[in-house]
Amino acid sequence: MIELLAKLGRASLGVFERLGRGHLFLLAVLGRLPGLALRPRLLLQQMWSVGVQSLLIIVVSGSFVGMVLGLQGYNTLVTFGAEESLGVVVAKSLLRELGPVIAALLFAGRAGSALTAEIGFMKATEQLSAMEMMAVDPLGRVVAPRFVAGLLSMPLLAAIFTAIGVLGGYFCGVGLLGVDEGAFWSQMQAKVTLVQDVVNGVVIKSLAFGLVVSWIAVFEGYDAVPTSEGVSAATTRTVVHSSLAILGLDFVLTGLMFN
Amino acid sequence: MKDPRLIEISVGAFVALGLAALLMLAMKVANLAEFSAPQGYEVRAYFDNIGGLQVRSPVKMGGVVVGRVTAISYDSERYQAKVTLRIERGYDHIPNDTAANIYTAGLLGEQYVGLEAGGEENYLRENSEITITQSAVVLEKAMQEFLYNKTAKSSGPKS
């Protein structure tokens, strides 16, 4: 019994320690942002590998999610004779929830894991130490550009995902199932609001997700045990923790925004 | 390292695509253009019951959208719901004795304010009040009345 308590205590101390280290790390990275502003090329390079490289999976998934929403929404709505509202259903569910959440989950799997693996590998092969010894700050040179690139790419990717999704829903509903085109758009436009749905949903939510995913990814990489097992464990943790964080945070944000 | 020019171009295209998507969501999906610059004029109408009417519900005349509901509040002096309607610019020849009714589009559809033009020479202006109003038909009430009438009729001849 005592042993169990001791174990529990040790485990929670470990959790607090990591939590504290993670926050201090975030502060340290934020402190490097002014320096990054002087070197936009570093950021550009990372926007490429974090954002542009994630584009394909975002576009493909977005169109499929939109089309499925179109199909399912139609099937449900047609029983009430309300299939004209398909546009509203597709747009609202994408803008408020599915767009930012699925885009963030995909982003965590595609870009977050890559960030962790990359930084962890650099640590394991002493590249970060070597930079320190060359009087180059790895937090500023390696971590900060990746963090900011993740933070900035996320809302853009979520917007692209959502827009493609709406078009996918349009294609399915109007193109295949014969919903009236005018009703599809006009009902959508009547019910969707800029601040409530577009800004709150796509912009704010995805910025929050981008912050959390990029933070977890660069921290796990930087904090990884510098061996191959350590890096692979850190990569797994990035995907698991960011996915949980996205879903949990989504619940909280939804509660705050749409009540 | 990849060709830096290629990276610059693709990142530029990526950012442009993202912003375009955001713009599309704002313009095409949320119809930002419509309420970006509030134009036209606002009128008031009091209803006993507004049913499921909401802010941004359409205001129609003869089936054509001429404006939107911009605010709904409860007037505790008149014990009525106060609905503010914004009529779009261009519809400035609506007579003063126009009637406002709350209708439902279809059996379960959204509710909207329907205006029926009167015959006066004076037209509604900013802050005018529409005095002739008819409340929303509440489905439960309608059904109650329907059932009541039905039972009254069927039991009527017997008594």
Next chain:
Amino acid sequence: MNTPAPASQPIVRIRDLHFRRGARAIFNGVNLEIPRGKVTAILGPSGTGKTTLLRLIGAQIAPTSGTVEVDGVNVQSLAVKPLYELRKRMGMLFQSGALLTDLTVFENVAFPLREHTDLPASLLRSLVLMKLEMVGLRGARDLYPRELSGGMARRAALARAIALDPSMILYDEPFSGQDPISMGILVRLIRELNDALGLTSVLVSHDVAETSSIADYLFILAGATIVGAGTPAELRESDSPIIRQFMGGLPDGPVPFHFPAPPLLDDLLDAGP
């Protein structure tokens, strides 16, 4: 700090250094002085914290107690900026080379120059090519680290370490895992760079033969402290058993073959649950 101290003064001075990792003492009162302009080697069996010593000199980690002075300055007392200035005058060759894997050999050598200087492209190119020429890799400049052999990677890393013309280079196990030919090349390079560029070289190693062939001065590290110091010739003549064991490569002696453990019989009788 910019006025170089007189040549007689040691470049690195370590006083009463203690360092522990968890419960284990890595260093227990280490004192040593590294003379300027010489090749100094710190020899010791694996796992005695030789790499840790280099990290302490570079102030990447902090000692539990004691001081590390470089050029008469306590490195632990430095703020980030002056520490980075100090590190610019210190090159370090990591055991793995630690080349940046996403950059070519050329870009790797150019990396510290690009980070710390504003040289025009043509001058930067000539500088990098000169450094690469010194290590014989001018022809390999467009290769990526993954395309290099272990020895070549170490030489490329050496070119990078001297890119900023440091006054001291720290070598971490430069000979481990090298075939005889690249070992020979590295031995010659270390000596030549030291003499041609007027550097101070500090190398930690467990290769007694190779190291004694180039070092001017040797320290032997065992049991968390310095057990012997002197020129290679002096140490070979030493009659201290631990030095004899190490210099002669004997499997057992004062440095035990066994990792500390309870007696074997106890362990065997201690039937687990």
